[in-house]
Amino acid sequence: MxxxxxxxxxxxxxxxxxxxxxxxxxxxxxxxxPDTTVAQALVDERKLEAHLVASYIATLGYRPRLEYRIGRDGGTDLVADIYDDRRRLIVEAKATVDELFPAIGQLHRYRYLVNLAADRTLVDRVAVLLPGEPSQDDLSCAASMYLDLDVIWQDGEDFEHRVLR
Incomplete structure (x- = not known):
């Protein structure tokens, strides 16, 4: 069945x-x-990430900037999901917990470009927003890189925010 x-x-x-x-x-x-087309996967990723961002924002008590434009890379706009200027934090949402490591490079590039363009520090930290808790191995590996990275994941109706040092 x-x-x-x-x-x-x-x-x-x-x-x-x-x-x-x-x-x-x-x-x-x-x-x-695996049979899902690339076009359909992109639509589904955006849908899941938008829902995750909305759920996270609802728990903050204030509204940070959404779809924060970082700049352009060739013909592509670079846009972070969230820029929280209160905490000087860029947050990038991902549709699955398996996307922790691809997000790390993306986020650090965003931080570098924002701070470079502003000619001062606007972003102190970066965070990956995930729909569930990543594995302990992934968290330990990311922490061992000493990247000043935060990992935020949905835990029921709430969100766990872990600062990796």
Whole structure:
């Protein structure tokens, strides 16, 4: 039965009954499917990241800048998901917990470019925002790099914010 319903718009709820899946659950399923087209994966990533950012912002009690323009690289706009000027923090959201390491280089480049363009320090720290807790191995490895990196992940309705030193 599971194979027949896999990827469909139903999910097993509380191991008792089937219910319609939400759009975010469908997006996450498609993102994990190797047969999903690149175009569809990009749409799904944006949807999941936007929802994650909105959930995180709702817990802050104030509204930082969203879609903060860093600059241009060739023909591509560089845009951070969040710039929190109160904490001088750039936050980059990712759709899956497996995207911690790709985000690290992206964030440090953003910090460098913002501080260079301003000719002063506007960004002290950078953070990766994830939909769940990364593995302890990933956290330990990232901490061992001494990158002044924060990792924020969703934990139910709340968010855990870990400063890696």
């Amino acid at each position: 599971h194979e027949r319903l896999k990827g469909r718009e139903l999910e097993l709820y509380a191991m008792k009954c089937w219910r319609a899946r939400g759009e975010l659950a469908l997006a996450a399923t498609r993102l994990a499917d």
